[in-house]
Amino acid sequence: MTDLTDHNLAARRYQNAARDLEHIVRGIAARYIGQQVPLTWRLLHAIEAEALADLGFASRHDAMLLGLFQRPSALPYPETDETVDFGASNALPAAFAFAVSAYEEASQHALAAVSTADTPKRARAWGG
Template structure:
């Protein structure tokens, strides 16, 4: 009986650690993407890869979470994405690597805010960062 309770607690703790790491990574991606949004740089495949590389290389992120947790956020090698200057377009897919999903969310929020504030911001060229 004690093993079941301990196992359940371990799963709960692992879930909390994962959620903490995901929130941390999302905050890092938001900060990185915001630098580009302020400069009105559109989200291209090359930029998305650069955001991913910078976020995953963040020394603070690496120091706050163990190596096993960090590997959970790596994009699988079996999921290749273009590395071009074309605008990001995932089509109808919603299965995205974490950093990609966070970056797209930040760009979409910025686009909605720009649309709500009026026609003065034209730097975000696409209606949706992923082509919708």
């Protein structure tokens, strides 16, 4: 029973840390999205570095848990100014995945706003 409890506790701690990192990464990415800076490999590395160096993140989670979010050195990614493209790959380091997700969501919102703006509005009887 203790092994199951330890396993559940470890899983919860990991989930909390992942949510914390996602919140941090999305906040950093939002700054760049707001400035309309495209997501390049160099920027992706910078977002990851800033998020993992966040003192609040480091103080809320132990070193072993933080190590799980470090990108393995065996997974090299370009550090260029080319636009990020992972193709169909879904095997991304956590910080990369959160940043890419934030950019994709912002892109979808922008496309939806453009298509809504292009659609003529029908007058409604109640004025909406």
